[in-house]
Amino acid sequence: MRSTSILSLAIVSALALSPVAFAQDATTAQDATAAQDVTAQDTTTAQDVTAAQDTSTSQDATATTATSATTGQQDIYGNPVTNETASGKHWAVVGGLALLQPKDDAAPGIHKLDGDVAPTLSVSYYINDNWAVELWGAADKFNHRVKNDAGKIGTIEQQPIALSAQYHFGQADNTFRPFVGVGYYESNISGEKIDGLSDSGQHVGVDTAKGVIGTLGVDMNINSTWFARADARYLRSRPELNVGGESTGQDLELDPWTVGVGIGARF
Numbered sequence: 001m002r003s004t005s006i007l008s009l010a011i012v013s014a015l016a017l018s019p020v021a022f023a024q025d026a027t028t029a030q031d032a033t034a035a036q037d038v039t040a041q042d043t044t045t046a047q048d049v050t051a052a053q054d055t056s057t058s059q060d061a062t063a064t065t066a067t068s069a070t071t072g073q074q075d076i077y078g079n080p081v082t083n084e085t086a087s088g089k090h091w092a093v094v095g096g097l098a099l100l101q102p103k104d105d106a107a108p109g110i111h112k113l114d115g116d117v118a119p120t121l122s123v124s125y126y127i128n129d130n131w132a133v134e135l136w137g138a139a140d141k142f143n144h145r146v147k148n149d150a151g152k153i154g155t156i157e158q159q160p161i162a163l164s165a166q167y168h169f170g171q172a173d174n175t176f177r178p179f180v181g182v183g184y185y186e187s188n189i190s191g192e193k194i195d196g197l198s199d200s201g202q203h204v205g206v207d208t209a210k211g212v213i214g215t216l217g218v219d220m221n222i223n224s225t226w227f228a229r230a231d232a233r234y235l236r237s238r239p240e241l242n243v244g245g246e247s248t249g250q251d252l253e254l255d256p257w258t259v260g261v262g263i264g265a266r267f
Contacts, residue, residue: 093124098120100116100138110153115256116142118140119138121137130167178217184211185210187210189207227266232258235257
């Protein structure tokens with residue numbers, strides 16, 4: 001009888017404790033589920049932040065690349081202006097036209113030599129952005145009519161070529177860049193047909209002109225490659241006249257100026 005009472009008490013106690021244990025297990029499961037939800041939310045938030053940062057970085061990189069590729073400006077032809085610079089380019093080629101005009105009263109019996117226009121070409125090597133060496137010359141001959149007080153007495157032709165050192169002022173990308181130069185030139189004179197300077201009727205010839213050349217000019221940058229040029233050159237020209245192949249001791253004081261324009265490219 002006593003054993004039955006003890007057994008009954010144990011069963012009643014177990015039944016009383018079971019709801020408490022169940023409630024604890026349920027609470028533990030709910031806490032675990034909530035913790036998993038928080039962890040999942042944290043992971044999702046971290047992924048969203050990472051994705052946003054990656055997108056922002058990509059957009060910034062794209063914007064930086066676009067900015068470095070173009071300034072948003074346009075040149076005179078409507079093309080986008082890039083960050084490319086003329087600085088550091090070592091070669092330049094210029095093609096143009098020039099008027100060569102000798103001085104008046106070049107010699108006794110010669111009152112005037114008419115000027116003439118011919119195409120010109122120059123190639124320059126830039127040692128740096130300011131100093132350059134230029135090879136310049138006429139691509140065709142200048143033809144001059146020789147006159148005295150009575151009118152035309154003949155013609156001569158000449159074709160100069162010159163090597164000069166030049167200094168270009170300012171920065172390579174300045175819109176206007178003036179320059180000066182000095183060098184040495186030779187001008188081959190040919191086709192002399194001058195009547196009346198020799199009483200004997202012998203051929204009158206003119207030696208090759210040579211001497212100092214001085215240059216003044218200005219470049220106008222169109223973009224980092226193309227530019228327009230205007231220049232003036234003085235050639236100290238005193239070739240000797242000869243008659244029948246013999247020296248006369250008489251110089252022909254031509255001392256011409258050239259005035260030219262052209263279009264150039266750097267590379």
